[in-house]
Amino acid sequence: MQHRRPRLSRRAKIATAAVTALAAGASVTVAMAGEDAKKCTAFDTITLGKYYVNNNLWGQDKGKGTQCVWDNSRSGSTISWGTDYTWANSAAGKDHDVKSYASSVLGWHWGWKVDKASTGLPVRVGDRKPVRTTWEFSVSSNPGTMNVAYDLWLHTKNTADWQDQPTDEIMIWLNRQGGAGPLGTKYGSVSLGGAMWDIYQGDIGWKVYSFVRRSNTTRATLNLDDFTQALVRRKLLSNDKYVSGIEAGTEVFKGSGRLDTRKYSVDIG
Numbered sequence: 001m002q003h004r005r006p007r008l009s010r011r012a013k014i015a016t017a018a019v020t021a022l023a024a025g026a027s028v029t030v031a032m033a034g035e036d037a038k039k040c041t042a043f044d045t046i047t048l049g050k051y052y053v054n055n056n057l058w059g060q061d062k063g064k065g066t067q068c069v070w071d072n073s074r075s076g077s078t079i080s081w082g083t084d085y086t087w088a089n090s091a092a093g094k095d096h097d098v099k100s101y102a103s104s105v106l107g108w109h110w111g112w113k114v115d116k117a118s119t120g121l122p123v124r125v126g127d128r129k130p131v132r133t134t135w136e137f138s139v140s141s142n143p144g145t146m147n148v149a150y151d152l153w154l155h156t157k158n159t160a161d162w163q164d165q166p167t168d169e170i171m172i173w174l175n176r177q178g179g180a181g182p183l184g185t186k187y188g189s190v191s192l193g194g195a196m197w198d199i200y201q202g203d204i205g206w207k208v209y210s211f212v213r214r215s216n217t218t219r220a221t222l223n224l225d226d227f228t229q230a231l232v233r234r235k236l237l238s239n240d241k242y243v244s245g246i247e248a249g250t251e252v253f254k255g256s257g258r259l260d261t262r263k264y265s266v267d268i269g
Helices: 225-233
Strands: 029-031 045-048 051-054 063-075 078-089 100-107 131-139 145-155 168-177 185-192 195-203 207-213 219-223 242-268
Touching: 045 063, 045 078, 051 063, 051 078, 051 242, 063 100, 078 100, 100 145, 131 145, 131 168, 168 225, 185 207, 185 225, 207 225, 219 225
Parallel strands: 168 207
Antiparallel strands: 029 063, 045 051, 051 100, 063 078, 078 242, 100 242, 131 219, 131 242, 145 168, 145 242, 185 195, 195 207
């Protein structure tokens, strides 16, 4: 069946001003509450060491439904968490409107919730620091129209806070279902991390670059610096920008399903 590709309607996010100082033992496994202690209120958060999981329902006004998040475990810099959802369009919503992006957050997300020093961010693009990440997840059968993707935020300075709009956003799509498609138009393609990716370019007041993997996967081991440098080589991104935030989760357009992250980590430098 041929699906119409939805456009990606981007989010007007809500800033979080609270800052929490954290200390986490590098080799200690922490038992968490699990699925029996779901958080289902919009923008509920769960802190997991240097990360936090955000029930980010930024597009809920365009939808009718619910979404919850929960945490499973943390061991050093590796976390496990999940989300389930049911979304339909509201009277004001369309199939191409994203309703939510439940995700883990490292660093900046319209402000700093976790102690900045513990995150390893921001990093200057031109410094070429490796940003190594591993993500293993599963997606339920027939999960609706959705994607599973990283979301990187960039600024012109290393002191960005809640009031500072990003200059660039980079999405890295590992998996997409139900005809979901990225913002903008196709710019080109690139081979990175053992896979082929199509690059899309759009603008929503800041530049949005999307790397869409040509074949779906549920497991990735990547150096995210490879993606910023791919844009630098194409003169789409400058070396003096700073990566301030790194997120990983699912954008849901419509439907019912769940994402289970079995293993996720980001290590910088």
